[in-house]
Amino acid sequence: MGEQKVAVITGGGSGLGQAAALRLAEEGIAISVVDISETAGKETVRLVEEKGSKAIFVKADVSKAEEVKHYVDKTVEAFGTIDMFYNNAGISGPGVKFVDNTIEQIDMVLGINLNGALYGLKYVLDVMLANGGGRIVNTSSTAGVVGQATVGTYSATKHAMVGITKTLAAEYAEQGIVVNAIAPGTTETPMVREYKEKNPDAFKNATEPIPQKRLGQPEEVAELVTFLLTGKAPYINGVVVPIDGGFTAI
Amino acid sequence: MKRFEDKVVLITGGGSGLGRSAALQVAKEGAKLSLVDLSEKGMEETKQEVLAVAPEAEVLTIVANCANEPEVEAYVKQTIDQFGKIDSFFNNAGVEGTQNLTEEYPVDEFDRVVNINLNGVFYGMRHVLKVMKEQGHGSVVNTASVGGIRGIGNQSGYAASKHGVVGLTKNSGIEYGQFGVSIKAIAPGAIMTPMVEGSLRQLGGENWEEAGKEFVSVNPMKRFGKPEEVGYLVAFLLSDQANFINATVIPIDGGQSYKY
Numbered sequence: 374m375g376e377q378k379v380a381v382i383t384g385g386g387s388g389l390g391q392a393a394a395l396r397l398a399e400e401g402i403a404i405s406v407v408d409i410s411e412t413a414g415k416e417t418v419r420l421v422e423e424k425g426s427k428a429i430f431v432k433a434d435v436s437k438a439e440e441v442k443h444y445v446d447k448t449v450e451a452f453g454t455i456d457m458f459y460n461n462a463g464i465s466g467p468g469v470k471f472v473d474n475t476i477e478q479i480d481m482v483l484g485i486n487l488n489g490a491l492y493g494l495k496y497v498l499d500v501m502l503a504n505g506g507g508r509i510v511n512t513s514s515t516a517g518v519v520g521q522a523t524v525g526t527y528s529a530t531k532h533a534m535v536g537i538t539k540t541l542a543a544e545y546a547e548q549g550i551v552v553n554a555i556a557p558g559t560t561e562t563p564m565v566r567e568y569k570e571k572n573p574d575a576f577k578n579a580t581e582p583i584p585q586k587r588l589g590q591p592e593e594v595a596e597l598v599t600f601l602l603t604g605k606a607p608y609i610n611g612v613v614v615p616i617d618g619g620f621t622a623i
Numbered sequence: 624m625k626r627f628e629d630k631v632v633l634i635t636g637g638g639s640g641l642g643r644s645a646a647l648q649v650a651k652e653g654a655k656l657s658l659v660d661l662s663e664k665g666m667e668e669t670k671q672e673v674l675a676v677a678p679e680a681e682v683l684t685i686v687a688n689c690a691n692e693p694e695v696e697a698y699v700k701q702t703i704d705q706f707g708k709i710d711s712f713f714n715n716a717g718v719e720g721t722q723n724l725t726e727e728y729p730v731d732e733f734d735r736v737v738n739i740n741l742n743g744v745f746y747g748m749r750h751v752l753k754v755m756k757e758q759g760h761g762s763v764v765n766t767a768s769v770g771g772i773r774g775i776g777n778q779s780g781y782a783a784s785k786h787g788v789v790g791l792t793k794n795s796g797i798e799y800g801q802f803g804v805s806i807k808a809i810a811p812g813a814i815m816t817p818m819v820e821g822s823l824r825q826l827g828g829e830n831w832e833e834a835g836k837e838f839v840s841v842n843p844m845k846r847f848g849k850p851e852e853v854g855y856l857v858a859f860l861l862s863d864q865a866n867f868i869n870a871t872v873i874p875i876d877g878g879q880s881y882k883y
Contacts, residue, residue, distance in 0.1 A: 540881065542880065543843050543878060546843035546878045547843065584798075584799075584801065584869060585805075593867045596865070600859050606853070606855045608814075608852045608853075609852075610877055610880070611843070611878035614873055619796045619869035622793040622869070622870030
């Protein structure tokens with residue numbers, strides 16, 4: 374407690390969540406890694422510890438409110454409080470046109486990306502309000518600010534992140550809560566890298582619509598997340614920051 | 624962490640407000656500075672403040688009117704002559720102008736405000752981007768405003784020019800991304816700078832501080848932003864770490880953004 378700052382990261386076992394965990398660890402922040410995969414989550418814990426910071430793993434299916442409550446409780450039990458929340462867990466769905474989704478597929482994306490994110494905010498805000506403040510970053514997406522074919526449900530949930538971010542910024546700023554969102558474009562996470570190596574043609578055209586003609590790197594997104602969660606500019610509040618090489622400007 | 628070690632940062636409007644604040648932040652992180660302003664006195668003050676926090680910093684000061692294209696060309700050339708390159712450009716010089724209903728907004732005032740805020744930003748990018756394209760890298764932050772995203776009333780010249788800055792940012796951002804250059808704008812809200820103080824004095828006269836309290840009462844944070852906060856944001860956006868943030872505008876307004 375006291376000096377030790379504490380961050381909760383959902384989806385902390387891979388991709389943007391893991392990259393943010395490692396970057397925040399460099400700031401000496403204790404990390405509560407939340408993931409549905411125990412193997413992935415524990416690997417992030419190991420990497421955070423390797424960087425000399427503290428970490429715990431809490432397994433959770435974020436679409437279940439009681440499991441969300443559980444990761445919040447476990448974090449407070451281990452570290453005493455929550456100063457920062459990177460509300461990031463999400464899935465993209467089956468990648469088909471909207472009517473080709475089954476109801477189960479729609480519900481699954483909504484459950485994780487939308488309900489999971491809102492449950493997290495509700496329980497984490499309880500802790501932050503009691504402690505007099507905190508910083509939150511929600512993971513939206515370029516698909517949260519523009520339309521993108523074959524990711525309809527995902528896009529709906531990511532647009533929702535924009536709405537909740539702005540609302541919370543208006544509601545809790547006076548109590549010291551700062552809430553922002555990021556809208557990353559396609560980022561070369563380990564998963565994407567692996568896919569690219571196996572399917573070299575699949576990404577041939579992926580960088581064409583991006584003004585910078587490249588994909589984002591997870592380390593760049595982690596830098597932005599760290600800036601928003603720890604930076605000396607809390608007046609940045611209620612903002613959705615695209616990090617997409619200019620993709621959504623066209 | 625010294626993100627601006629060996630980097631050359633060019634700042635217009637470097638003699639006060641946000642320009643000064645950004646100068647202090649990047650100089651602390653190792654930058655060499657080229658400051659541009661109409662006011663020599665303002666730049667000298669900035670220089671002294673910079674040297675107080677970064678005694679090793681090299682600081683070039685150039686008196687120029689950003690609304691005058693040959694003077695813009697000259698400040699870019701002088702910067703190159705001195706330092707050989709421009710890594711980052713805070714294209715920031717601007718004025719607020721008078722406050723009037725549209726029908727009473729003087730035409731010559733409109734032209735003056737647009738010339739400084741919009742033409743000046745365009746001239747700056749026109750000359751700096753040529754340099755950055757040749758270098759194959761660079762970052763630009765243009766100063767827009769909350770008044771460049773939404774209506775604020777009584778500020779025809781300011782609103783038009785700052786909306787224009789957002790447009791220029793997106794246009795040039797998508798053009799130059801492929802050359803390794805990243806261009807973005809910031810949209811400061813109620814930041815307590817000399818310019819905002821001047822605006823409050825237009826509203827409240829002697830009681831400008833009361834007018835200020837009234838002004839921020841609708842802000843979710845119920846306070847003015849600090850110039851240091853904007854300096855900190857600008858430094859991040861100018862750094863290599865923020866290269867992939869391109870052709871976009873980042874508000875810094877305490878959460879007024881929730882309305883747009």
